[in-house]
Amino acid sequence: MAEDKIKVVVKRRQEQGHGVLVLDLVDSEGGALPPFSAGAHVDIHLSPELVRQYSLCGDPAQRDVYRLGILKDPQSRGGSLAAHAALQEGDEVWVSLPRNHFPLVSGARRSVLIGGGIGITPMIAMAYALSADGADFELHYRGRSRAACAFLDELAACVFSDRVHTHFGEEGAESLDLAAVLGDPVAGTHVYVCGPAGFMSWVIDSAKALGFADEAIHREFFQVDTDSSGAAFEVEARRSGTTVKVEEGQSIVDALAKVGIKIKVSCEQGVCGTCLCDVIEGTPDHRDVYLTEEEKSDNDQILLCCSRAKTARLVLDI
Numbered sequence: 001m002a003e004d005k006i007k008v009v010v011k012r013r014q015e016q017g018h019g020v021l022v023l024d025l026v027d028s029e030g031g032a033l034p035p036f037s038a039g040a041h042v043d044i045h046l047s048p049e050l051v052r053q054y055s056l057c058g059d060p061a062q063r064d065v066y067r068l069g070i071l072k073d074p075q076s077r078g079g080s081l082a083a084h085a086a087l088q089e090g091d092e093v094w095v096s097l098p099r100n101h102f103p104l105v106s107g108a109r110r111s112v113l114i115g116g117g118i119g120i121t122p123m124i125a126m127a128y129a130l131s132a133d134g135a136d137f138e139l140h141y142r143g144r145s146r147a148a149c150a151f152l153d154e155l156a157a158c159v160f161s162d163r164v165h166t167h168f169g170e171e172g173a174e175s176l177d178l179a180a181v182l183g184d185p186v187a188g189t190h191v192y193v194c195g196p197a198g199f200m201s202w203v204i205d206s207a208k209a210l211g212f213a214d215e216a217i218h219r220e221f222f223q224v225d226t227d228s229s230g231a232a233f234e235v236e237a238r239r240s241g242t243t244v245k246v247e248e249g250q251s252i253v254d255a256l257a258k259v260g261i262k263i264k265v266s267c268e269q270g271v272c273g274t275c276l277c278d279v280i281e282g283t284p285d286h287r288d289v290y291l292t293e294e295e296k297s298d299n300d301q302i303l304l305c306c307s308r309a310k311t312a313r314l315v316l317d318i
């Protein structure tokens with residue numbers, strides 16, 4: 001068994017809402033699963049060439065199951081369609097060990113969790129963790145309609161159901177009042193958002209307009225549009241002793257692959273951080289949504305799947 005992967009079995013498969021596949025995955029040998037923290041995800045290896053990330057949406061205190069919610073998206077790059085078609089009860093599948101690029105801030109005065117559509121998945125795990133800690137939090141679930149959304153029965157019956165607030169267009173809640181939900185930007189208040197890119201941009205921009213600092217606004221994108229335009233540039237892979245030209249419209253990952261340097265990727269959209277690399281020389285042209293604005297300004301890291309260069313040459317620690 002690979003050290004960074006484990007074999008799991010689909011114990012239960014449910015379809016909830018409109019096109020949401022809810023999977024309960026258990027250890028193939030019946031043991032406890034590696035622990036995970038709220039906000040973590042796993043990579044599902046749907047095939048050797050198809051690896052996709054999905055948030056863990058169960059209770060982190062429950063060690064015998066990983067729970068996932070996967071929206072069937074016709075505009076996806078194949079991952080959600082493959083999961084819906086292929087993963088049946090009793091099937092075995094490899095998943096990565098849990099990784100967390102979207103962690104809760106420990107000891108926050110107040111946490112506001114906002115999930116749009118399938119973006120509710122990491123928020124559920126966060127709510128379980130905050131509830132167990134006795135923390136002050138609210139969970140807001142925004143969707144087009146009640147019928148379209150998953151996890152509603154679970155949220156209505158859970159121990160923190162009094163902290164859950166739903167906002168559905170069909171019920172006259174088309175406009176989520178963020179000013180009322182977020183309140184004043186009191187020190188120690190943290191905002192977490194996940195969902196469609198447009199929804200997230202609206203929440204993030206609104207929070208900043210209300211006075212919340214960027215470091216108090218935490219986000220996880222599922223899918224974004226990427227821009228590969230721009231002039232060609234050179235990349236030197238310092239440890240590999242190789243230099244390659246990255247053409248316009250070509251990613252650094254693809255350019256390096258042509259000279260035999262394989263970079264591990266997953267989302268290929270600058271969302272997940274899998275292909276994060278240190279920059280030794282040169283200035284990146286950051287086109288990801290993974291790094292914070294402060295991290296981008298340091299210019300010492302780059303996401304190789306989508307970002308480019310502002311200088312004619314980048315030297316990378318590869």
